[in-house]
Amino acid sequence: MSKIQRRGGYLLAALLVLGAVLASCGKDPVAPPEPVLATPPQLDPPSGDLDSLDVITITCSDPDVVIKYTLDGSDPTELSARYTQPLQLSQLFPPMVRNGVLKARSFKPGRYPSLTVSGAYTIEMPPLPASFVLIPGGTFNNGSANVNVSSFYLDSFELTQASYQAVMGANPSYFPGPDKPVERVSWFDAIAYCNRRSIREGLTPCYSYGQQGMDPDNWPLDWNQNDINHAYVYCNWDATGYRLPTEMEWMFAARGGSGFQGYIYPGGNNLGPLGWYLDNCGAVYGSTQSVGQKQANELGLFDMAGNVAEIVWDVFSAYPGTYQVDYRGPNPTLAGEPHCVRGGSFQSMEEVCRVDARGQTGCTSLFNHTGFRLARRAMSAK
Incomplete structure (x- = not known):
């Protein structure tokens, strides 16, 4: 092929390219396809x-x-x-x-x-039960050191048999009566009741068991059969549900909170009008009595002395000798330590019903003189 022919071929190709470019002028560019979105929920x-x-x-x-x-x-x-x-x-x-x-x-x-x-x-949030009383926070001396307690709610009454049976479907009490305090319940029973009632009322339960969550229906069948299992019970103190009071909360409330007047018993120095105990109950009636019949203390709390001894959250141990804030006792361990009970019962002598008296019970123990009352976190306005 001659040089003239090759040049002619190049020229023709260039003209074709130029023609294609010129032909495209004036036309809109091809838009990319619109993205296809998933259907929104x-x-x-x-x-x-x-x-x-x-x-x-x-x-x-x-x-x-x-x-x-x-x-x-x-x-x-x-x-x-x-x-x-x-x-x-x-x-x-x-x-x-x-x-x-x-x-x-x-x-x-x-x-x-x-x-x-x-x-x-x-x-x-569901309305707070009418029987719950706000306990304004404050600082007090527990006999070993000053302790600060944050505000919380506490039921005016010991938990009744009717309230327990409505949630748990059974009444284990030795002395039957719908308005009498439930008894023959263990620390584990109290934990389960708190969570079941919280779930029932749409509250966030306070307690969880190991990795099995907050619903007792999902906990191992034998979770409440051995004292050592208390080591697997954890409390979310920020939760909105029902729980046991701590020992310091109970003691602070029994004394009348920040308005403590130095009384020996919850609400006064004469136990007879304040609570059911050995001298006015055990020898004559020999049983628990309906809640709320005796005088309330300064905060409106009934039966903080006598009737049934009340289970609280804490492991039974010596108090720290230094200032504490919201002290909740040492963490439960696989040693299966006993937990504290407070207030004395219808079987107790006077000294057991003092505001500073303490008792203890195993996590699986059942007695016809032991029950509990409920606490809730104080809800801050938001």
């Missing part, structure tokens, strides 16, 4: 004021998506929690949270994540 209810027992359901018209959600205000990612079942408010948001935001998003292979949907909820 829907919240039911979408927002609003809800009771803590209410549930939030997340649905999507596309059954093939995976729904992820968050509670911290961030947009969900593929690493966020996966929605699998309706979400109960009392279990969804952390304890003490009154306002929460739930965000949800759909994910599907081959598609971009959906737009995020969100709902803002105000959580209405």
Whole structure:
């Protein structure tokens, strides 16, 4: 091929390219395809004021998506929690949270994540039982050192047999009577009752057992059969549910709180009008009595002396000799230490009913003179 022919071929190719370029001028560029998003989920209810027992359901018209959600205000990612079942408010948001935001998003292979949907909820906590009294916090001396106790709620009455049976389905008491305090209950029984009632009322339970969570139905069948198992019971002190008072809470309340007047017994120096004990009950009636018949102490608490001795949270041990804040005793161990009881019972002599007197019981022990009363964390306004 001659040079002239080659040059002619190059020229022709160049003209063809130039023609193609010129032909494309004036035309809009081809837009990239719109991203295809996954179908967004829907919240039911979408927002609003809800009771803590209410549930939030997340649905999507596309059954093939995976729904992820968050509670911290961030947009969900593929690493966020996966929605699998309706979400109960009392279990969804952390304890003490009154306002929460739930965000949800759909994910599907081959598609971009959906737009995020969100709902803002105000959580209405169940009303506190009328018998509960606010114990304003304060500092007192327990005989070894000063102790500061935060505000909390305490039931005015020892837990009755009717209240126990309504939750547990059985009444183990030796002295039957719906308004009498429940007895023949162990420390473990009190723990189980607190959680079961909390769940029933839509509150966050205080206690968990090992890695088995807060629902006693999921705990090992023999969890309450050996004292050493108290080492696996943990308390979330921020939870909204029912719990046992600590020994320091009980003692502070029995003394009348910050208004302590130096009385020997809860509410006075003469035990007879204040409580059922050996001299006015054991020899004559020989049993527990209906709660609330004697005089209350300065804070409106009944039967803090006598009737039944009251189980509290703490392991029985010597008090620290230094200033403490919300002291809860040493951690339970596999040694199976006994726990404290307070207040004396209908079988007790006067000295056992003093505000500074202590007793002890095993975690599995059952006595017809031992029961408990309930406490709750003081809810701060939010």
